[in-house]
Amino acid sequence: MARYSIKDLEHLSGIKAHTIRIWEKRYNLLSPERTDTNIRYYSDDDLRHILNVAMLVKHGYKISKVARYDGEKLQGEVLRINQQTLSVEEQINRLVVAMVNFDTLNFENLLNQFIDQLGFEEAMQLVIFPFFHKIGLFWQVGSIYAAHEHFVSNLVRNRLIRETVLVSDTGKSILFFLREGEWHELGLLFYNYVAASDGLRNIYLGQSLPLADLCSIAQRYKFDYLCTWFVQSIEPEELCQYLSDLAQLFRSATVLISGSQLDGYRFKLPANVRIVKDAADFKKAIR
Secondary structure: OOOEOHHHHHHHHOOOHHHHHHHHHHHOOOOOEEOOOOOEEEOHHHHHHHHHHHHHHHOOOOHHHHOOOOHHHHHHHHHHHHOOOOOHHHHHHHHHHHHHOOOHHHHHHHHHHHHHHHOHHHHHHHHHHHHHHHHHHHHHOOOOOHHHHHHHHHHHHHHHHHHOOOOOOOOOEEEEOOEOOOOOOHHHHHHHHHHHHOOOEEEEOOOOEOHHHHHHHHHHOOOOEEEEEOOOOOOHHHHHHHHHHHHHHOOOOEEEEEOHHHOOOOOOOOOOEEEOOOHHHHHHHHO
């Protein structure tokens, strides 16, 4: 069973720690346990409870009323709210609850709802990627475990693969890969989906591809485009050299790059290398 500090509860629920303490004293909302050194901690059940309470309070319920709900009543009210159209922030919070509970069925059902409402591409851009940004912050401050991120990453990864279908053939080809040591592939898989939907012939090589392998590929095959992402930390000088190597290896291709490591990139790009900021920018580049 996981242990959470009151700061973890604050980060995950959006309710200030000071407020949580007041609710504990006034309404006996939570009953934290203590370590041998007398440090308070909370359980998975406590986290689920405060997440549900927070959702109701944010929808205008009075805490004095919510605090009296038993578990069945609390869950019933949360489910009733979830049947309504929610803001992006609320949709993301629902995914957080499913993630914390390792609730595969609920996560998949939520994902299906968002896709039905928005379409697959918009659901990814408006809900799923902001969700991953939020859980990345949670991971940084220690409020969730790497296992949580791996759990939801694999669910979304599998869905991206299932959704990627070649609908036509423009005759253009694109090579997708991540550099050696880069493992964050959801953005790359999403662009792979977009390219397939646009009729490009996709060659997807995935994570952590050594440069030596790219050298061998470049000697034997030609591509119209290459696409790669940079999420894992990399020194600017090393990134600059890597892009220069790609540009030289694939002189006749357009190299499309994206990812958080390009924020504020200051070096001059090779002539055939282009930064794409989002799916719309990527579509323009491959058209």
